[in-house]
Amino acid sequence: MKEWVDGLVEGSSLLQSLPIEVSYFLAMVFFSLVAVGWMAICALFFVWLERKVSARIQSRLGPVYVGGRFGWAQTPADALKLLMKEDLVPESADRLLFNIAPAIAFMATLLTFVAIPIGNGLVIADLDIGIFFILAVSSLGVIGIIMGGWASNSKWSLYGGMRAASQIVSYEIPVALSLIGVVMIAGTLNLVEIGRGQAGGIWNWYLFKSPFLFAAGIVYFIAALAEVNRTPFDLPEAESELVSGYNTEYSGMKFAFFFLAEFANLFVISAVAVVMFLGAWNSFLPWQILPGPIWFLGKVFFLVLVIMWLRWTLPRLRVDQLMHTCWKVLIPISMVLLIGVGVQMWLFPGN
Amino acid sequence: MSAVKKYFSDIYNSMATVLVGMATTGRTAFRKPVTLEYPDVRWELPERYRGILHNRIEDCIGCLACARACPVNCIHIDIVKRGKEEYGVTSDGTKITQWIPRFDIDMSLCMVCGLCTEPCPTECLTMTKEYELAVHDKHDMYLEFALDRDKVMAEKAEAEKKAAKEKAAREKAEKEAAAKKAAAEAEAAGKEGAEPEKPAADAEADGKPGSEEKKPDAS
Amino acid sequence: MSDEIRLGVFLGFGMITLVSGAVVALARTIIYSVFALLFTFFGVAGLYVLLHADFLAATQVMIYVGGILVLLLFGVMLTHKIATVQLRSASMQRGPAALICGGLLALLLYVIFKTPWPVKELGPATPTVQRIGRYLMTDYLLAFEVISVLLFAVLVGAALMARRETNR
Known part of the structure; x- marks a missing residue:
């Protein structure tokens, strides 16, 4: 981003007349808006896709009318409706926390968006600690969920919040452990560097570079599903048990924020999987055929499709099964895989 | 050992x-x-x-067979017997011998069993597809099939009056033509001219309740 | 970034940290204290970023916000009467407490103003991750390992305490 802004400032006489701080501030505002817009587009598209995929799997049609063909304008229309609805706060809710909870959940997702590279160097904030930053700020979302669940002063919400807390805190560990293997091989936390390290064909993708990393990729995928509350790990918002979980009492714009964050999280986990395991923006051939962002978005789209496919295939886990899966299966496996990657690096140095 | 085996086989x-x-x-x-x-495409019923x-x-x-057959009494028919008077014939040739001032079906009561359509001798009461x-006003559920009697009668009277007038005019022209010929023929034409007034008077009498036998529906 | 702006950002993060820290201490509702702690951690993370310690800032957010704060929330929520929003903390023995706190404040202020702090000009932002990794695996290996052994022991102890005692 800094290079772009520098180039922009040099190129424009209007920006040159401003103090450098002001132009940087304007650039920050602009790129924040870009992140918000990109996030909203992703979320709206994925909600639409979810409805279409679920419909097709159940031999239905899904949205068909709004916007002419394929009902493409269904989700923008729904979002507009949510924004215009009355802002309800339950009488016995804790007003302050009830109001800031959706903002925190939304912000956590938004912060991850600025660090995800869409193409080679095409990233809003090229952070040295890229993947670590994403893991750190995405753990913020759970605070918003607990806050919303508690502040609603409703039993459904509270149970949803508690479940979310235990689930997300647990599954953060296999997520981090499975990603460390890639960080070890890449030798950097910077997402752009990790992406560049996978250039030159499908055999250079970290998923296929080592059997341990292949397994780690699967572990990451499972654990990441749990971390964003997707089926089969959607206990925090189990419709059949908890009405809607932590967002039961929410309506209108605040609900839209929770909902947007949830679907934008789909993009985040898929994008992280793509950058870390699936060769980021590189094509599967040794040379780049199409522009990087197309490859990147194509892979993300594929993964999101798989996640939705899973959602409409599997039933929900029980709480004890959820904890069993995390603590007794995923964490030991990811630790073994971590050691395996280390051993591989020790036996075959420089590969 | 079996626990370990189970662990991995479970995975x-x-x-x-x-x-x-x-x-x-x-x-x-x-x-597929x-x-x-739905609103665009419909089932083949x-x-x-x-x-x-x-x-x-x-x-x-107006045979009342349907009203008698209805298990929930949702068909209300009034008929007026007119004796020898004929109101025309149905499309299958049956003579209509009574006037039907009211033929109402309350679809909000109807259970759509179809028992009313079976005894209908002229096949005029049918179940559509x-x-x-659903209606916006519940009164729209109350279907009224009887023809507007006053209007029909007025039309009929009008038509008859018109016919009579035409006939009278024709007769008059004939009379004038005939008067030139013979006075005896003119006397016979005057007798006929009074006749068309009679059915219109009968129609007036029909409208007054109790003036004729009026039968309520089977309920 | 010019010094004035740096100062302004520093004051901003400092204010966030101090105000939310005061809320943590003074709020009568326990849950407000816990959530105010979120902003305290954030303010501290912001100060780290201002000092070009990005790894430390992310670690701060990850460990404290993602881990410790959630556990604190768990603790609060597992207390009884959670179903009611009014969950309050009482303050008692104000006199002795004020005395002790005042003494501590005086001591800290004395330390702050009397210690010759080694002040260093802030250099350009450089990658910190590799240096941290190298130091942890060389110069500070012993401390690193001792901490991990300690944490492991705590983990085992916690699991042991949490276990249902049915085998005895």
Whole structure:
């Protein structure tokens, strides 16, 4: 981003007349808006896709009318409706926390968006600690969920919040452990560097570079599903048990924020999987055929499709099964895989 | 040892069965959707579908068979017997011998059993394929099939009056033509001219309740 | 970034940290204290970023916000009467407490103003991750390992305490 802004400032006489701080501030505002817009587009598209995929799997049609063909304008229309609805706060809710909870959940997702590279160097904030930053700020979302669940002063919400807390805190560990293997091989936390390290064909993708990393990729995928509350790990918002979980009492714009964050999280986990395991923006051939962002978005789209496919295939886990899966299966496996990657690096140095 | 074996076989089984499930849902995803886009596309209804009731009142002879057959008494018919007077014939040739001032079906009571259509001798009461029974006002559920009697009678009287006038004019012209010929023929034409007034007077009498035998419906 | 702006950002993060820290201490509702702690951690993370310690800032957010704060929330929520929003903390023995706190404040202020702090000009932002990794695996290996052994022991102890005692 800094290079772009520098180039922009040099190129424009209007920006040159401003103090450098002001132009940087304007650039920050602009790129924040870009992140918000990109996030909203992703979320709206994925909600639409979810409805279409679920419909097709159940031999239905899904949205068909709004916007002419394929009902493409269904989700923008729904979002507009949510924004215009009355802002309800339950009488016995804790007003302050009830109001800031959706903002925190939304912000956590938004912060991850600025660090995800869409193409080679095409990233809003090229952070040295890229993947670590994403893991750190995405753990913020759970605070918003607990806050919303508690502040609603409703039993459904509270149970949803508690479940979310235990689930997300647990599954953060296999997520981090499975990603460390890639960080070890890449030798950097910077997402752009990790992406560049996978250039030159499908055999250079970290998923296929080592059997341990292949397994780690699967572990990451499972654990990441749990971390964003997707089926089969959607206990925090189990419709059949908890009405809607932590967002039961929410309506209108605040609900839209929770909902947007949830679907934008789909993009985040898929994008992280793509950058870390699936060769980021590189094509599967040794040379780049199409522009990087197309490859990147194509892979993300594929993964999101798989996640939705899973959602409409599997039933929900029980709480004890959820904890069993995390603590007794995923964490030991990811630790073994971590050691395996280390051993591989020790036996075959420089590969 | 068996616990260890179970641990790994559980992992294998969970992964394998997830794939099996995904294969199943993946196959169904490419099946033809069963959704019918309802207001645009509709089901092909079966031949004997029982929808909303309809009565072709021109063919109805007011026999009350349907009202008697109705289990929930939702058909209300008033008939007026007119003796020898004929009101025309139905499309299958049956003579209509009574006037039907009221033929109402309360669709909010109707249970759509179809028992009323079976005894109908002229096949005028039928169940249509119309299945969208919802209305904005519940009074719209109350279907009135009887022709507007006053209007029909007025039209009839008008027509007869017109016919009489034409006939009178014709007779008059004939009379004038005949008067030139013979006075005896003119006397006979004057007798005939009074005759058309009579049916119109009868119609007036019909309208007064109690002036004729009036039969309420079977309820 | 000019010094004035740096100062402004520093004051901003400092204010966030101090105000939310005061809320943590003074709020009568326990849950407000816990959530105010979120902003305290954030303010501290912001100060780290201002000092070009990005790894430390992310660690701060990850460990404290993602881990410790959630556990605190868990603790609060597992207390009884959670179903009611009014969950309050009482303050008692104000006199002795004020005395002790005042003494501590005086001591800290004395330390702050009397210690010759080694002040260093802030250099350009450089990658910190590799240096941290190298130091942890060389110069500070012993401390690193001792901490991990300690944490492991705590983990085992916690699991042991949490276990249902049915085998005895």
